[in-house]
Amino acid sequence: MTPSRTRRVVIAPDSFKGSATAQEAASAIADGWRSVRADDDLVLAPQADGGEGTLDALEASNPGSFRRSAGPVTGPDGRAVPGEWLELADGTAVVEMAQMAGLPLMQTLDALGATARGLGEVIRAAIDSGARRLLIGIGGSASTDAGLPMLDAIGDRIPPPDGALVLTDVTAPLLGPRGAAAVFGPQKGASARDVAALEERLRRAAVRLGGDPDEPGAGAAGGVGFALSTWGATLTSGAAFIAEATHLSTLMDGCDVLLTGEGRFDHQSLTGKVVGSILSAARERSITAGAIVGAAAEPPPCWHVALADLAGSAQAAIADPRRWLIEAGRAAASGLGTVDQDPRSGRTPTVVA
Structure with missing residues (x-):
């Protein structure tokens, strides 16, 4: 043979x-x-696709990068958790939502109460540190809050000089049967009644923020993709970006x-x-x-x-x-x-x- x-x-x-x-x-x-x-x-x-492991994948493929601490930030259920980001050699700050606001950090699932505020606190810390560019991975989230607490935490800061790129792991729109509440709410503990309440929350946020709720990825991370888009960030496929970055x-x-x-x-x-x-x-x-x-x-x-x-x-x-x-x-x-x-x-x- x-x-x-x-x-x-x-x-x-x-x-x-x-x-x-x-x-x-x-x-x-x-x-x-x-x-x-x-x-x-x-x-x-x-x-990785913008969710858990994004920092690891980019750290491994970028010699000279190092982790930086944002100190204690708001976890998805309100308890303080350590926040961090990855600083690349060119001054880019990589932030991974799963690190400080991911679903596994919840002691008990709470679809209506979970918050993305901690993501905004880390973004704020990275900008204040002088980051030239932001890469923000938003997969693996616990919340469906339309990203409003995140924007509150960012405050009056604008994207850094070289912009902000959001790495999404889904192409879902914000609203409707393929949107953030209907598709991902049950995974985060939402009942049928909760899904309806979350949909209404997202609808009100769309009216408040403007923007395009039908943009692919707007429904990522319970509407965080939509909120970051209205803030001035660009949404892109996290899997494709990481694949390119890791050659x-x-x-x-x-x-x-x-x-x-x-x-x-x-x-x-x-x-x-x-x-x-x-x-x-x-x-x-x-x-x-x-x-x-x-x-x-x-x-x-x-x-x-x-x-x-x-x-x-x-x-x-x-x-x-x-x-x-x-x-x-x-x-x-x-x-x-x-x-x-x-x-x-x-x-x-x-x-x-």
Whole structure:
């Protein structure tokens, strides 16, 4: 039997929220792959989409960057939490909403009471420190407050000289059945009655602030995307920005297999998040693609494995994520490691539909 040739494998997951950072996930997946195919060339490229892990991804790809403290700021449930931002060598300040106002920081879900004020306090501190530019990741939020408390905290400050870029993880508008309250409110603990109240809150904010509530990403972070847009910031895809900043496109050149992943795959995963963006890039390049997920509400459109299935339950997977990420890496190596992409072979690569 002819041995399979050496593969170049790029491992580019998002974080598995609440259980493993993107770097930890990439490392564990790589360990599992190597246990099956030790000679393959593995490239680790942890990703983010503006949510949890954005600071980590940009810090790793920007030598000379360092963390700066904003001191205690208002957490999403009103308790004080440490605030920080990442200062890049060119004077850019990177702020990650999940760091100080993320959903996991809530002791108890409170869709109506959660606040984004802490994000504004960190932005204010970064501007006051002399930041030349702002990158603001707003994924993973706990609040649906239209960003009004955030704007109050920013006060009369304007975007810095080189502008403010908002990294969004969704393309949702502010209002309506695809908007911030209807789609994301239930994830933050909102009942049907709460969703209606939140929708009205967002509608009033739209009237007060002006702007375009239909702009893609306006509904990100419970309306924070909309509020920052009216403040003068520009909204953009966080996944695409991080991919470019970490040189993912270059890493994909000559790649045989592209592996991505996240904690939970559902229909939102294909609307601006890391997994959807990477699978789209794989399709465009006809690269064999695979997804390793914590759990799947619906099957990803490619080869995939869920940690919950390997471990027997989501709880078991969360309790020992490294173990099951290693097992998933082994499964990926067995399932994808010998797929031949050479069109002359007559075999079809595993790509997204």
